[in-house]
Amino acid sequence: xxQDQPKAPLSTDDQSSSRRGxxxxxxxxxxxxxxxxQKVIVETAAGLFAERGFGATxxxxxxxxxxxxxxxxxxxxxxxxxxxxxIYLTVLNMAEEPLRRIVESELDPRxxxxxxxxxxxxxxxxxxxAVTVFYREQAHLTxxxxxxxxxxxxxxxxxxxQIIQEGIAxxxxxxxxxxxxxxxxxxxxxxxxxxxxxxxxxxxxxQIADMFIDMVEGGLLTPAALAPFAQT
Amino acid sequence: xxQDQPKAPLSTDDQSSSRRGxxxxxxxxxxxxxxxxQKVIVETAAGLFAERGFGATxxxxxxxxxxxxxxxxxxxxxxxxxxxxxIYLTVLNMAEEPLRRIVESELDPRxxxxxxxxxxxxxxxxxxxAVTVFYREQAHLTxxxxxxxxxxxxxxxxxxxQIIQEGIAxxxxxxxxxxxxxxxxxxxxxxxxxxxxxxxxxxxxxQIADMFIDMVEGGLLTPAALAPFAQT
DNA sequence: CTATATTTTTACCATCTGGTAAAAAAACTG
DNA sequence: CAGTTTTTTTACCAGATGGTAAAAATATAG
Numbered sequence: 001x002x003q004d005q006p007k008a009p010l011s012t013d014d015q016s017s018s019r020r021g022x023x024x025x026x027x028x029x030x031x032x033x034x035x036x037x038q039k040v041i042v043e044t045a046a047g048l049f050a051e052r053g054f055g056a057t058x059x060x061x062x063x064x065x066x067x068x069x070x071x072x073x074x075x076x077x078x079x080x081x082x083x084x085x086x087i088y089l090t091v092l093n094m095a096e097e098p099l100r101r102i103v104e105s106e107l108d109p110r111x112x113x114x115x116x117x118x119x120x121x122x123x124x125x126x127x128x129x130a131v132t133v134f135y136r137e138q139a140h141l142t143x144x145x146x147x148x149x150x151x152x153x154x155x156x157x158x159x160x161x162q163i164i165q166e167g168i169a170x171x172x173x174x175x176x177x178x179x180x181x182x183x184x185x186x187x188x189x190x191x192x193x194x195x196x197x198x199x200x201x202x203x204x205x206x207q208i209a210d211m212f213i214d215m216v217e218g219g220l221l222t223p224a225a226l227a228p229f230a231q232t
Numbered sequence: 233x234x235q236d237q238p239k240a241p242l243s244t245d246d247q248s249s250s251r252r253g254x255x256x257x258x259x260x261x262x263x264x265x266x267x268x269x270q271k272v273i274v275e276t277a278a279g280l281f282a283e284r285g286f287g288a289t290x291x292x293x294x295x296x297x298x299x300x301x302x303x304x305x306x307x308x309x310x311x312x313x314x315x316x317x318x319i320y321l322t323v324l325n326m327a328e329e330p331l332r333r334i335v336e337s338e339l340d341p342r343x344x345x346x347x348x349x350x351x352x353x354x355x356x357x358x359x360x361x362a363v364t365v366f367y368r369e370q371a372h373l374t375x376x377x378x379x380x381x382x383x384x385x386x387x388x389x390x391x392x393x394q395i396i397q398e399g400i401a402x403x404x405x406x407x408x409x410x411x412x413x414x415x416x417x418x419x420x421x422x423x424x425x426x427x428x429x430x431x432x433x434x435x436x437x438x439q440i441a442d443m444f445i446d447m448v449e450g451g452l453l454t455p456a457a458l459a460p461f462a463q464t
Numbered sequence: 465c466t467a468t469a470t471t472t473t474t475a476c477c478a479t480c481t482g483g484t485a486a487a488a489a490a491a492c493t494g
Numbered sequence: 495c496a497g498t499t500t501t502t503t504t505a506c507c508a509g510a511t512g513g514t515a516a517a518a519a520t521a522t523a524g
Binding site: 055056057140176182184185187190193196215222 | 286288371403405416448449453
């Protein structure tokens with residue numbers, strides 16, 4: 001029902017698909033056989049998972065997209081879920097370190113928040129397919145690994161909470177806000193980017209981040225609207 | 233008549249097949265055999281889709297969850313995708329009307345935004361499985377219906393933009409913000425709720441909505457942090 | 465009660481699923 | 495070159511998949 005043409009002209013990065021096994025290396029010019037490796041499997045799979053979902057993507061789909069057979073995959077990966085696990089590790093490894101550095105720096109909370117938001121937006125937008133999968137397919141992780149991911153996600157989120165709390169403690173941020181709720185709000189704003197951001201759009205990542213931060217810091221209301229009876 | 237199966241009894245949950253149909257309406261308490269209907273199919277399917285994903289949920293899974301056979305489903309629905317289509321219609325029908333009424337009311341923009349956010353949060357949280365599916369499985373819609381959904385989603389989002397624009401025009405909201413970006417931010421905050429909100433949690437929907445709106449309206453920064461050299 | 469329309473069943477089907485076994489081919493070694 | 499390791503192939507598998515045909519059970523009339 002999916003794709004069953006004898007020829008497969010639809011692959012995103014082609015020319016590896018038609019050159020099947022019985023190809024000898026041409027003298028001199030290496031045809032760049034895109035050496036099958038965990039990394040390219042994971043990248044390709046992430047693209048497909050992001051597009052069609054983990055459950056709706058078969059190992060054959062992934063193999064086809066790479067121009068190899070399904071079994072070739074099994075030399076590099078243990079099973080389908082391992083691919084998913086590697087996607088989760090990729091994303092977390094990208095995301096955690098820089099945020100930790102920001103939080104542990106000597107910057108003031110306001111600047112920390114700004115940088116953390118920019119970092120999060122950058123992760124969300126730039127590693128897009130993997131991140132899409134990250135947020136969507138968590139239910140397909142099983143066993144202890146699933147729990148590990150949940151813990152690391154919570155730790156990530158707790159870094160944001162820390163920034164908010166520090167800001168409240170230093171009276172940079174207003175008291176009365178719950179750091180957890182604010183964190184969820186901010187992370188949600190950023191996450192949602194992956195649903196609509198197009199690199200060709202009207203605003204750059206930087207500009208969007210700035211607007212988000214301006215809103216979160218100063219709010220939407222004009223001073224007049226805030227204190228309608230006494231504008232000083 | 234039932235046990236002519238040469239194979240071992242592999243059905244996950246049987247016993248519903250042995251006492252089919254034979255049910256009497258108890259006095260007063262209707263035992264409600266859950267008459268199989270499009271509505272209950274859609275509800276059950278939404279739960280499963282939300283849990284395991286559209287692609288990873290089979291029609292047998294849905295039938296099992298309802299205690300009927302897969303083919304019984306086919307009397308009520310055309311195919312798997314139709315179930316998904318009905319989920320999308322359910323969510324949109326719930327969401328559109330109330331928002332339209334808020335936007336077209338005579339309230340001031342600030343109150344409109346407050347109510348729109350509360351409405352959106354309520355939809356997101358209360359129709360949860362269907363909404364989860366709504367945001368996750370759009371890629372599995374095909375044909376003209378897929379386009380219809382995209383259009384209605386955009387229209388929904390444009391209502392929010394309208395509120396922001398009106399607020400800017402009336403100088404309730406600061407100029408300089410892009411209404412689309414702000415809308416995406418606000419919708420993202422609300423959407424993200426469905427990932428973490430638990431009805432048993434520390435805050436009620438109302439309280440969370442209030443914090444979100446307080447943040448969006450007035451910002452996080454204290455007056456001192458906003459104007460560090462001249463606090464008046 | 466019989467006739468009709470609604471609802472669900474048993475019995476299929478062709479194709480695909482994740483996964484395995486064994487071996488052939490290529491790529492590195494010495 | 496031969497020997498070894500890395501990589502990919504052909505050939506399978508048992509079970510599940512979305513979907514269909516035909517008939518049986520049930521409910522609703524008249």
